[in-house]
Amino acid sequence: MAIHDSVLELIGGTPIVRLRNFTVHNGGQVLVKVESANPGRSIKDRAAHFMIEQAESSGRLRPGDTIVESTSGNLGKSLALIGAAKGYRVILVVDPKTPVSVLRYAKALGAEIELVDTPDESGGYQRQRLERVRQLRAGDPRVFWPDQYRNPDNPRIHAEHTAGEVLSDLPAFDALVASVSTGGHISGLSRMLKGKLPGLTTIAVDAAGSAAFGFPFRGYAMRGLGLAWKPGNLDLSVVDRVHLVDDHEGIATSRALARREGVLVGESAGAAVFAALHHAHHNPGSRILAVAADDGANYLGESFDDDWLRERGLAAVLDDAALREPDRLVELARCPAHPAVPVESLRAEEDRDDGLNHAA
Numbered sequence: 058m059a060i061h062d063s064v065l066e067l068i069g070g071t072p073i074v075r076l077r078n079f080t081v082h083n084g085g086q087v088l089v090k091v092e093s094a095n096p097g098r099s100i101k102d103r104a105a106h107f108m109i110e111q112a113e114s115s116g117r118l119r120p121g122d123t124i125v126e127s128t129s130g131n132l133g134k135s136l137a138l139i140g141a142a143k144g145y146r147v148i149l150v151v152d153p154k155t156p157v158s159v160l161r162y163a164k165a166l167g168a169e170i171e172l173v174d175t176p177d178e179s180g181g182y183q184r185q186r187l188e189r190v191r192q193l194r195a196g197d198p199r200v201f202w203p204d205q206y207r208n209p210d211n212p213r214i215h216a217e218h219t220a221g222e223v224l225s226d227l228p229a230f231d232a233l234v235a236s237v238s239t240g241g242h243i244s245g246l247s248r249m250l251k252g253k254l255p256g257l258t259t260i261a262v263d264a265a266g267s268a269a270f271g272f273p274f275r276g277y278a279m280r281g282l283g284l285a286w287k288p289g290n291l292d293l294s295v296v297d298r299v300h301l302v303d304d305h306e307g308i309a310t311s312r313a314l315a316r317r318e319g320v321l322v323g324e325s326a327g328a329a330v331f332a333a334l335h336h337a338h339h340n341p342g343s344r345i346l347a348v349a350a351d352d353g354a355n356y357l358g359e360s361f362d363d364d365w366l367r368e369r370g371l372a373a374v375l376d377d378a379a380l381r382e383p384d385r386l387v388e389l390a391r392c393p394a395h396p397a398v399p400v401e402s403l404r405a406e407e408d409r410d411d412g413l414n415h416a417a
Contacts, residue, residue, distance in 0.1 A: 085337030093352035152182035215245030240291025281325035
């Protein structure tokens, strides 16, 4: 076994696991890339490390500088880890939806926390978080903002490295399913994988209530996916279908994966697997790769806690038999609350709205 000079050398090389108990009986197969095997316990380690390395090589980030970022959780953990390993001061701008375990992890690694607790007019916090980042950066050249939402190095690392890692373990498959937050990993992965696998179908998974794909923002309970606006790193040209997942569907699936597969993953991973099952129902014989972006340990005090669910009106996850067992969840995925739709239909709707706005 190799001896590493830094914990950051452990980023990447995450495993793919075949699901045994979540089976659509038509020859379909759902596999999961488990990104919680990264040292910071999420796929964000890859983007955070690459963005910091590129900033260092270009001179935008120098020894003694401060890193500031807006985050709902996982990128903050990754930056805290990198800051500890490389000696940077790290300030994370978060909001009340950030899991307590994430904050404790980041603080343990020396990161400083700035809490934004006033929502904007839509009820979201992202715009307020970004405004606080701008205030912290104002006039100080020694403060670096990775800007995970628009930084092209975010999708680039997945195109240049993560995709090759996938193909090394899984040279042929039919569909990629990944959740969307910044848009980085789905855009980078899909762009490169489609070049190698021309028949690949890419399904983007978002929270019902998110505005990342142009739908009205109305909020949601799941973490790790969704935004109040379309992120700059989301490339719709490499996405074929969009599947909006309700809170109870994604959270119930993540809990069942833990209990029946021993795979403890986050809410966005539950949503991705649920969407993968939906695709499997309607595409017999498909081999589907779902990206499990983060670790369920982030949410042990939240969506894995029964009282937390009841307090947020999600008691059905506990009480409805259809949401507790893999075979029932698999069947539920056949006709979910929001079936996947072609991305072309979203573009057509955007064009129609633009035409109405110009006419007005």
